[in-house]
Amino acid sequence: MTDLADLASVGRDTRRGGYSRHGFDSVELELRTWFEEEAGRRGLDVERDRNGNLWAWWGAPGPDAVITGSHLDSVPGGGAFDGPLGVVSALQAVDLLQAKGFRPAKPFAIVVFVEEEGGRFGVACLGSRLLSGAITPEAACRLTDADGVSFGEAARAAGYDPALMGRDPVALQRIGRFVELHVEQGRGLEVPVGVASSILAHGRWRFSFRGEGNHAGATLIEDRRDPMIPAAQLVVAARRAATAGARATVGRLVPNPGGTNVIASSVDVWLDARAGDDARTREVVAEITGAARSAAADEGCAVEVTEESYGDTVHFDPALRDELAGVLGGVPALPTGAGHDAGILAAHVPTAMLFVRNPTGVSHAPEEYSSPEDCAAGVVALASTLEHLAR
Incomplete structure (x- = not known):
């Protein structure tokens, strides 16, 4: 058998x-x-x-x-x-x-x-x-x-x-x-x-943060536009938003170019969000998106949000x-x-x-x-x- x-x-x-x-x-x-x-x-x-x-x-x-x-x-x-x-x-x-x-x-x-x-x-x-x-x-x-x-x-x-x-x-x-x-x-x-x-209800969203690539040693902190900073804050915002039975997870984060001694020029982050109904799921994603946009603006970066899939x-x-x-x-x-x-x-x-x-x-x-x-x-x-x- x-x-x-x-x-x-x-x-x-x-x-x-x-x-x-x-x-x-x-x-x-x-x-x-x-x-x-x-x-x-x-x-x-x-x-x-x-x-x-x-x-x-x-x-x-x-x-x-x-x-x-x-x-x-x-x-x-x-x-x-x-x-x-x-x-x-x-x-x-x-x-x-x-x-x-x-x-x-x-x-x-x-x-x-x-x-x-x-x-x-x-x-x-x-x-x-x-x-x-x-x-x-x-x-x-x-x-x-x-x-x-x-x-x-x-x-x-x-x-x-x-x-x-x-x-x-x-x-x-x-x-x-x-x-x-x-x-x-x-x-x-x-x-x-x-x-x-x-x-x-659940879906997947891609957050594409764009900043300025540069040298990790030669670039002063105050001169940076580092997309990894708002990307990291998105991860924390996802955990904060996941209350009352909702789930929000970042399981994939891809920096470009990905060097250890390089400030990334861009970072793509994928969010998985789920909740008991459509309204609650959308509410969770909206809260996370707002936090991501605010964090990107503070760092002098741009962010684009794309819904890749969704099911009610x-x-x-x-x-x-x-x-x-x-x-x-x-x-x-x-x-x-x-x-x-x-x-x-x-x-x-x-x-x-x-x-x-x-x-x-x-x-x-x-x-x-x-x-x-x-x-x-x-x-x-x-x-x-x-x-x-x-x-």
């Missing part, structure tokens, strides 16, 4: 720890090939859609399909469970169903979405956003990675035509119900498995949530602060999520963990869910 350990050697990041697997890079392409082979062993027919997503069909594709799956990419230096657990669990659930002689009465598929984390091109859930029309193909294909390679160029190199990308009503209309299994990314579960109730609060289909909770014996429902492809699809089709317990609450880091027993419980829960929906 396929196991998460089968992927343990693929994409290890020796510098950061954990795994670095990004959309259309050599590691993610290796994992995609692995998935196609594993699906084929189970008699599933793999279809590549025009946006880079993989669909493994158990039987013929068709309307009112039951779809499960997740993603194979990671954040830089991420854990072993975020994404792949949902894909491996889906394959294992098919194993359980096939072993008992079950055959779905409805069309059924496992999907693998491309670039869910946004770790390479900066915008999360690109595969599901393109599929659903939440991002235009022109905007997606212009996104670039740290080496200047665009998403469109990477997709073309992987065998996809960027000119054909975009909203896919045929694929979208096939989905009757979508269920994504995922490791829980907090400490909200006290039992092995739960269901999701909602996702916090997601409330998963309550009827489907309650139906699945009942099928699983009354498991708890809980909100999450983490974004998912299921959250993108929720605006278009009935969508649900199953969470597998994470005892430490650590995620997006090498220490991310779920016990073998809880992972096995997740597979059983997913199999029961799929059997219920597809009969």
Whole structure:
């Protein structure tokens, strides 16, 4: 039987720890090939859609399909469970169903979405956003990675035509119900498995500070226009603004030119902000933006703020949530602060999520963990869910 350990050697990041697997890079392409082979062993027919997503069909594709799956990419230096657990669990659930002689009465598929984390091109859930029309193909294909390679160029190199990308009503209309299994990314579960109730409103913003590059030793403090100063104050402002359940994080800061003895000429800072609803999220970002503009002006610098992605609060289909909770014996429902492809699809089709317990609450880091027993419980829960929906 396929196991998460089968992927343990693929994409290890020796510098950061954990795994670095990004959309259309050599590691993610290796994992995609692995998935196609594993699906084929189970008699599933793999279809590549025009946006880079993989669909493994158990039987013929068709309307009112039951779809499960997740993603194979990671954040830089991420854990072993975020994404792949949902894909491996889906394959294992098919194993359980096939072993008992079950055959779905409805069309059924496992999907693998491309670039869910946004770790390479900066915008999360690109595969599901393109599929659903939440991002235009022109905007997606212009996104670039740290080496200047665009998403469109990477997709073309992987065998996809960027000119054909975009909203896919045929694929979208096939989905009757979508269920994504995922490791829980907090400490909200006290039992092995739960269901999701909602996702916090969240987005990413880039703050581009511009000052004057100069010599670190020869330039007096009073003569400097150092963009690192307002950039540093933005980090503090983010922590200050994150109150009443809101979250604001600076996880990436890039100075140019980046020399130890050089005053930076520019600094780009990325802010991740999340809160319970749109109004509160916007309020947090406005407070941080005001502090950044004030700090930039004090230092004689300029700042440009760009919203790179945003998603309002997601409330998963309550009827489907309650139906699945009942099928699983009354498991708890809980909100999450983490974004998912299921959250993108929720605006278009009935969508649900199953969470597998994470005892430490650590995620997006090498220490991310779920016990073998809880992972096995997740597979059983997913199999029961799929059997219920597809009969």
